[in-house]
Amino acid sequence: MLDIENLSVSYKSNRNTVHAIGPITMAIESGDIIAMIGPSGCGKSTFLHVLSGIIKEYDGLVTLNGTGLNPKLHDIGFIPQNFGLLPWKNVEKNCLLSLKIKNKIIDSELIEKIDYIMNRLNIQDLKNRYPKELSGGQKQRASIARAFIMNPDLLLMDEPFSALDAITREEAQELFIDVWNQYKPTTIFVTHSIEEAIYMGKKIVIMSHCPGTIVKTIDNPLFNTENLRQNEEYLKLSSHIRTIIKKGWEV
Ligand SMILES: Nc1ncnc2c1ncn2[C@@H]1O[C@H](COP(=O)(O)OP(=O)(O)OP(=O)(O)O)[C@@H](O)[C@H]1O
Ligand SMILES: [Mg+2]
Incomplete structure (x- = not known):
């Protein structure tokens, strides 16, 4: 609440x-x-x-x-208007950022969840791309994936x-x-x-x-x-x- x-x-x-x-x-x-x-x-x-x-x-x-x-x-996930992806990190590293900051252990269950969310949002093939190599909609999906992956309160x-x-x-x-x-x-x-x-x-x-x-x-x-x-x-x-x-x- x-x-x-x-x-x-x-x-x-x-x-x-x-x-x-x-x-x-x-x-x-x-x-x-x-x-x-x-x-x-x-x-x-x-x-x-x-x-x-x-x-x-x-x-x-x-x-x-x-x-x-x-x-x-x-754990608060915030998606600002410009999507808030870090330009020097690729999609995968951007998506895992909050887990790294919070020192979360990435076990097999979490890996399964990450794969599921990335597949669902159709960004699996974009993992290695940098934000400047993405369209607006792709950036959007990456920022949503990042938010769901962190499982925010x-x-x-x-x-x-x-x-x-x-x-x-x-x-x-x-x-x-x-x-x-x-x-x-x-x-x-x-x-x-x-x-x-x-x-x-x-x-x-x-x-x-x-x-x-x-x-x-x-x-x-x-x-x-x-x-x-x-x-x-x-x-x-x-x-x-x-x-x-x-x-x-x-x-
Ligand atoms: N850093 C700041 N210093 C002074 N005034 C500010 C600052 N940021 C915003 N404001 C003022 O505070 C009010 C609210 O701004 P805010 O950005 O929260 O509005 P908003 O509802 O998000 O607007 P929009 O729909 O245009 O994005 C506005 O009058 C704005 O001019
Ligand atoms: Mg505003």
């Missing part, structure tokens, strides 16, 4: 102070997948940077499974599929949900796409303008529905969310 109480972040410099997000209070059950949608500049990346440990100065309380959030204690993704063309994006979403359903790490992802939020979010959190607060949280009744994109309810829910967003984003 991820518990966030009155989280608020301000960026302070000697010139000014920007109140970027909050206060935010939310509880996320283990095994949930949350889609966060909000206007540009409302603090979504800031929120993920707090949870991933990049931002250490914030007000409020964040606990993961009963203890204060701490990237040294918890919390998986964070900042607009994970925004750089992909429409069809590759739908394929990437389907692949992601397929593998996610197998391991079910607690996940929060940021998106600008209502369709993506409905396709991938068990819960959908709609944020206000900066400083972002929660306008509404929707339990998505359509999560994990087969052939969702052809479903009439999908269009109805999209239109419902669009209405809430328009109201919530009015200034």
